[in-house]
Amino acid sequence: MSTFSGFKLTLDKIYALLKHANNPHLRLSAIHIAGTNGKGSTSAYIDFILLKSNFKTGRLNTPHLCEPRDSIRINGVPITKEDYQKTYSIIKTIDSNHNIGASLYELLVATAYWWFDAQRVDVAIVEVGVGGRLDATNVFDSPILSIITSIGWDHEELLGNSIEAISKEKAGIMKPDCKVIISPQIEEAAMKTLKNCAIEIGCSHSICVMPAKWSSQKIGYASLELLDSVPIEFHVPLLGDYQLNNTATAVTAIDLLRKTEVRFSKITDDNIKDGIASTRWPGRLQYIDVSSILGNSVTEKLLVDAAHNPQGAKLLRDFIDKLLQKKDIQKVHWIYAATRGKDVRKCLDLLLRDGDTMIANTFSKVEDMPWVNCCETEDLVTWTKELNREINISTAKNLVDALQQVYGRYEKEGGVVVMSGSIYLLADLYRLLEINE
Template identity: 80%
Template sequence: MSMFKLTLDKIYDLLGHADNPHLRLSAIHIAGTNGKGSTSAYIDFVLQKANLKTGRLNTPHLCEPRDSIRINGVPITKEDYQKTYDAIKVINSEHNIEASLYELLVATAYRWFDAQRVDVAVVEVGVGGRLDATNVFDSPLLSIITSIGWDHEDLLGNSIEAISREKAGIMKPGCKVVVSPQVEEAALVTLKNCAAEFGCSRLICVAPAERDSQKVDRASLKLLDGTPIEFHVPLLGDHQLSNAATAVTAIDLLRKTEARFFHITDDHIKDGMASTRWPGRLQYVDVSSVVNGGVTEKRLLVDAAHNPQGAKSLRDFVDKLLQDKDVPKVHWIYAATKGKDVQRCLGLLLRDGDTMIANTFSKVEDMSWVNCCETKDIVTRVNELNREVNVTAAENLVDALRQAYDRCGKEGGIVVLSGSIYFVADLFRLLGLDV
């Protein structure tokens, strides 16, 4: 069983004593298992191109808690974060609310968005939806449900239907809902039933965008009125065709139904989509500052594939890359969070001939409940797959990178770092990369 008991009582208490900042926010609220973050980023960048001031909340953070909270794509400054967070902590203490660190973060974000008078708050759900601390909007601009799969079963339920109902908890009576393409048919059926049950005013079920056969980084879809739009998809992976389509459809629905968005043009959509960044997900980074000698190319593919659906998407992407390689093998650098379905993820990632270097990640700031799997446990789980995979453990991330590129130089193939967003964060800190 989980150590958490999900409830909205404390977040409402906290926000109430903070003058209810959420009541003054126009929110786009996004739940789902995979694709929440990139969908929120696409929407955020498009709205910015349309000269709207945006706030965005994404959890978990990548490198430090404040990078969860952004205005016009830029993380809140350390000073503003600490000042706002401390004010929320005082409220929590004075009124004996005993809010969790996550609830304190959400309240900090909403208070900052309100203080900055953002035009739109783009808010990603942390876990589930119905009882997630972000779920305090009675009438959001849009509720968006991205792809649903297996994750957090201890909190959300042991069936796709149960998980889907929890995600659908962000749907509100009289409000519009956009649903991404679903891998699980049971998820789509459940979401449709929930939208009808909750009295949502409109439900849009999105079809994936279609990739241009001549230009793989371009895609197209039909807008709600049937007219086509073509746009650049800067984020890698076929699953981005669904996330991008969801974002474009959401913006199109807003500009056709809400007066304050009437000014958004196709060019705003195209420019915003083309400029979107979402660090740590199917991203190439240069590790030459750490890895000396060995192979000439020091590009590392990084992806925080922390659940089975993410692992499958990553493996599908890697398989396409390997079609052009003389040696179709992957040298994995891997660390995982305790409580995740690591065995299933490894089964989806690994092929005969691959190698894996098990690693750990550092303690996560303000998330004391997050712990990493021990390397010996990862090695054991790989061996239990009974595949021809050379698996070892590394003392630290630098050691793992050097081992992997040494193998790559001798055996060919590619190097991929994956398993946990917190492991990716360690890499970003090591390389001094911006988030």
């Protein structure tokens, strides 16, 4: 049992809540996804492949982007405000009537499962919130598939102070006699631990995914060998080399399902290709036009990426370094805000280089997540100065001020403009631009 932001990580309350809600999870065919990075985009790839194959899907992703209902989707579309409020009210009444005392996160998970069951989805794609073993989503006795994406350092206070300990917590979603897909791992200790856990638990199929490879002939296309060694090539719409791992994981997962379960056998290679090509996942290496805020004279789009932990920060910096080399430029202008409790010092160390500029910012209070707080801008300034690098750093009064400052510097000095550090900062930008993903 672990404490997280004012409540204890335990499955007791979610089981009680679901029991009194007539156990909707027992009627769901679930694909359950844990990991440190890549869970969201992997779940989106799988969702879009299944949609192209004419399956009705439910998908739960946390944290939400702009509002809690964003987390719950049917066929890729968020639940409506009316349906969310109605369903959440049902779950909240159950919680109150039975004195369960469920957390806001547990209420959200139960709301999603109840709605997926009510909508009779063919497949529920569920992303773990924190860890795996004691996460509120982990109530499926026999998921049709468990997936573990890339594991790195995050939530050490909950999951343990070693990659092995963190990996064991993530592996807690594996179930006996069930299939598991293990994504390519940066940390060797993670792969070793996950393999051992799969053996100990008695998973019926345990497949370690090989990364896809970029095509040398077609820009933006990647190729992968399927389980029967037949190659498949597909267009990858999301940016970043790490999408080679995420797409490979999603494609391998679908390939395993269609080759082991009759109801998925109708999925074709074209369904897979079309699904990958049509996938959207906001906030990950995404270019956004901010000219509506700053005026039409702004032609350089803002690159946003919610790199909130060291592994994500390294992947973002790797992408930027390749971008700088390609454009033959050196300077990066950052807008940065971070969540308190993250390894922000390490992230800043990985992201910032001599000559960069940074606007330290904050983000708004996050709806239904009172435990989330942003770092003070003064702390970001202090930690950046402790790097002893030549970085031009300042603070902003608000997001518009930050954008004005950063583009003012860009107009004088050129370079690349990047917003990062927290998904909640990106959410403020989406609300400001009235973007509804």
